[in-house]
Amino acid sequence: MICTAKYEGVVCRQAVVDLIYVFLIGMLSAFILHFTGGCPCKATVGIYCPGCGFTHAFIMLMRCKFDLAWEYNPAVYFIAASSVWYLAFGDTVKNARAWNFIIWFTALTTTWLIRLIIGFPEVMS
Ligand SMILES: [Zn+2]
Numbered sequence: 001m002i003c004t005a006k007y008e009g010v011v012c013r014q015a016v017v018d019l020i021y022v023f024l025i026g027m028l029s030a031f032i033l034h035f036t037g038g039c040p041c042k043a044t045v046g047i048y049c050p051g052c053g054f055t056h057a058f059i060m061l062m063r064c065k066f067d068l069a070w071e072y073n074p075a076v077y078f079i080a081a082s083s084v085w086y087l088a089f090g091d092t093v094k095n096a097r098a099w100n101f102i103i104w105f106t107a108l109t110t111t112w113l114i115r116l117i118i119g120f121p122e123v124m125s
Pocket of ligand 1: 039040041042048049050051052053
């Protein structure tokens with residue numbers, strides 16, 4: 001990690017850069033999804049991907065509509081909490097970037113597998 005002791009007590013610069021990359025990738029994905037008409041996984045394989053509903057979930061979270069955020073994609077809570085943790089403590093924890101990635105990956109795959117088993121909510125269709 002690039003962050004050094006001189007960044008202690010303030011937001012870790014590398015964490016901010018990482019989250020800017022994630023934001024830009026998310027914006028690019030939303031742009032592509034807007035013009036292709038939906039999730040390529042759903043269109044080709046017929047099942048929702050782990051990221052399906054995440055944009056709506058994030059918007060609902062920002063609007064404090066927590067129940068709808070959970071219905072669209074429960075992983076948004078774990079990823080939001082992990083991101084806040086990464087921004088706040090990313091410079092003080094060893095391998096914080098790797099831990100953040102593990103939390104994101106685990107949250108997305110676990111919630112996706114559970115929703116594949118119990119079914120996706122009505123709001124997704
Ligand atoms: Zn999808």
